[in-house]
Amino acid sequence: MSTTESTTSAPPDKSGLFANIRRDIPAGMVVFLVALPLCLGIAQASGAPLLAGLISGIVGGLIVGAFSGSQLSVSGPAAGLAVIVATGATELGFTGLLLATVLAGLFQIILGALRLGTIAHFFPNAVIKGMLASIGVLIILKQLPHAVGFDSNYEGDQAFFESDGHNTFTALVDALGALSLPVTLISLACVAAYLLWPMLQRGVLQYVPPALVVVVLGATLATALGWLMPDAGLSADHLVSLPIFDKVGDAVGAIRLPEFGRIGEAKVWATAITIAIVASLETLLSLEAVDRLDTHRRISPPNRELMAQGVGNIVAGLLGGLPVTSVIVRSSANVAAGGQTRMSAMVHGLLLLVGVLFFAAALNHIPLAALAVVLIFVGLKLTPASLWVAMWRAGLTQFIPFAVTIGAVIFTDLLKGTLIGLGVGVVFAIRQQQQGAIVVVSDAGRTLIQLSKDLTFLNKPQLKEILAAIPAHQHVIINRTAVDFLDDDIEEILLDFDECCNERDITVQIQLSLRDVERRAALEATHAAIDGIPAKTAHKDAA
Numbered sequence: 001m002s003t004t005e006s007t008t009s010a011p012p013d014k015s016g017l018f019a020n021i022r023r024d025i026p027a028g029m030v031v032f033l034v035a036l037p038l039c040l041g042i043a044q045a046s047g048a049p050l051l052a053g054l055i056s057g058i059v060g061g062l063i064v065g066a067f068s069g070s071q072l073s074v075s076g077p078a079a080g081l082a083v084i085v086a087t088g089a090t091e092l093g094f095t096g097l098l099l100a101t102v103l104a105g106l107f108q109i110i111l112g113a114l115r116l117g118t119i120a121h122f123f124p125n126a127v128i129k130g131m132l133a134s135i136g137v138l139i140i141l142k143q144l145p146h147a148v149g150f151d152s153n154y155e156g157d158q159a160f161f162e163s164d165g166h167n168t169f170t171a172l173v174d175a176l177g178a179l180s181l182p183v184t185l186i187s188l189a190c191v192a193a194y195l196l197w198p199m200l201q202r203g204v205l206q207y208v209p210p211a212l213v214v215v216v217l218g219a220t221l222a223t224a225l226g227w228l229m230p231d232a233g234l235s236a237d238h239l240v241s242l243p244i245f246d247k248v249g250d251a252v253g254a255i256r257l258p259e260f261g262r263i264g265e266a267k268v269w270a271t272a273i274t275i276a277i278v279a280s281l282e283t284l285l286s287l288e289a290v291d292r293l294d295t296h297r298r299i300s301p302p303n304r305e306l307m308a309q310g311v312g313n314i315v316a317g318l319l320g321g322l323p324v325t326s327v328i329v330r331s332s333a334n335v336a337a338g339g340q341t342r343m344s345a346m347v348h349g350l351l352l353l354v355g356v357l358f359f360a361a362a363l364n365h366i367p368l369a370a371l372a373v374v375l376i377f378v379g380l381k382l383t384p385a386s387l388w389v390a391m392w393r394a395g396l397t398q399f400i401p402f403a404v405t406i407g408a409v410i411f412t413d414l415l416k417g418t419l420i421g422l423g424v425g426v427v428f429a430i431r432q433q434q435q436g437a438i439v440v441v442s443d444a445g446r447t448l449i450q451l452s453k454d455l456t457f458l459n460k461p462q463l464k465e466i467l468a469a470i471p472a473h474q475h476v477i478i479n480r481t482a483v484d485f486l487d488d489d490i491e492e493i494l495l496d497f498d499e500c501c502n503e504r505d506i507t508v509q510i511q512l513s514l515r516d517v518e519r520r521a522a523l524e525a526t527h528a529a530i531d532g533i534p535a536k537t538a539h540k541d542a543a
Contacts (some may be wrong), residue, residue, distance in 0.1 A: 028347025061349015218370025
């Protein structure tokens with residue numbers, strides 16, 4: 001199999017990075033607004049400075065976006081790395097973690113150069129669809145509390161079980177008890193705007209996505225409430241909370257740098273390897289998922305993506321940022337907003353940079369509820385009812401891996417859940433492969449055993465049952481001319497049957513292809529040598 005990477009990732013309308021700028025700029029603005037609280041929330045959950053999360057978002061957009069071969073993937077800090085990052089920061093200190101992030105980037109470049117990114121292509125479509133649907137379900141469940149003003153969890157949290165002993169379902173119940181009327185009214189207005197805006201999209205308005213309208217409306221209503229009814233205004237807990245810098249120099253001065261003097265520490269290298277492996281797997285899974293969402297069915301080159309992520313992590317570590325990966329939530333928002341090329345990811349990174357440096361005070365008027373509405377609609381697009389119906393109609397071999405992946409991702413995390421789904425998918429694939437591998441026909445003292453497919457040790461139980469069930473006084477024909485490969489376990493079962501068949505008055509005729517004769521003769525000799533008896537050659541008909 002050739003490992004040459006190919007991509008049909010040319011922009012759908014014209015060629016060139018700027019060909020779809022009218023759609024990519026609005027989509028980049030939407031991704032920027034979605035990424036803003038996620039960067040802050042994940043930094044908070046990781047026990048890192050808020051600026052570190054923003055730096056990662058900027059690097060994920062501008063640096064990874066520039067080097068990536070994916071047209072729709074968006075990178076930044078990921079919730080899946082929050083525990084690893086928090087542990088690393090505790091054990092190594094934040095500057096030690098930054099060094100580990102730089103080293104992780106180097107490892108990722110090596111992984112890409114070794115072309116290990118192609119493992120992403122081995123995930124079944126049912127598992128990828130299940131992963132997308134599970135992310136959609138999680139987004140909806142996690143954002144509903146924010147939509148009614150219950151902001152106990154950080155933005156970007158995807159863990160079902162929470163640190164305080166509660167879980168996502170109990171959080172929904174708690175949210176009803178802590179419902180904020182002003183926040184809920186803003187959310188309802190935003191939902192109405194999201195649904196009605198497509199009816200007004202004519203002319204130049206067609207390039208303004210509903211998500212952008214929702215965020216502007218939410219910020220306007222929150223500001224108006226604060227002016228008209230100070231007592232009903234939204235508190236800072238319900239709003240985006242960017243750090244504010246009086247001048248650019250203050251932001252630059254707040255940047256932490258990696259501690260290169262600790263490069264010889266084993267813990268630094270161990271953390272780096274862990275980050276590289278987990279970040280690479282999450283990136284590859286996200287890449288496969290985003291390609292499934294792409295209406296133009298472009299194929300992203302995974303090895304190039306690993307190297308782009310490696311460059312991104314080196315830069316993020318050098319600038320004091322958190323590790324970056326391709327992130328499915330931001331990427332899904334990009335697709336939903338109409339992004340066409342990687343320019344939208346780069347626009348989002350540029351807006352993060354400009355927003356942090358110059359417009360933090362203004363952006364802090366955006367209510368989290370408005371962003372929650374945007375994400376809820378993204379979640380609904382990831383897990384539509386039509387997808388569930390289609391997977392059910394595809395049969396249990398598709399639906400069960402799909403459903404298991406959803407449950408596993410929801411109750412564990414993205415990586416573990418997807419790997420569990422992969423395991424179930426492999427079991428079903430093996431079962432499918434085994435069907436029809438051995439066909440038995442019996443008639444008037446003769447039994448034909450037709451081996452129709454290559455057999456491995458996984459076919460041992462079936463073959464043993466078939467041979468044990470053959471009655472005495474039979475003439476058995478084992479036809480293996482149609483197969484290219486039988487592993488040694490299967491060969492030994494056939495040899496054992498051939499050697500012992502006289503005890504049941506069974507005669508055996510084995511029909512071999514020419515390519516099997518020499519291999520079987522060698523195995524017979526080995527088999528006889530182990531048993532300490534002269535080799536006995538079975539009757540063979542070379543086809």
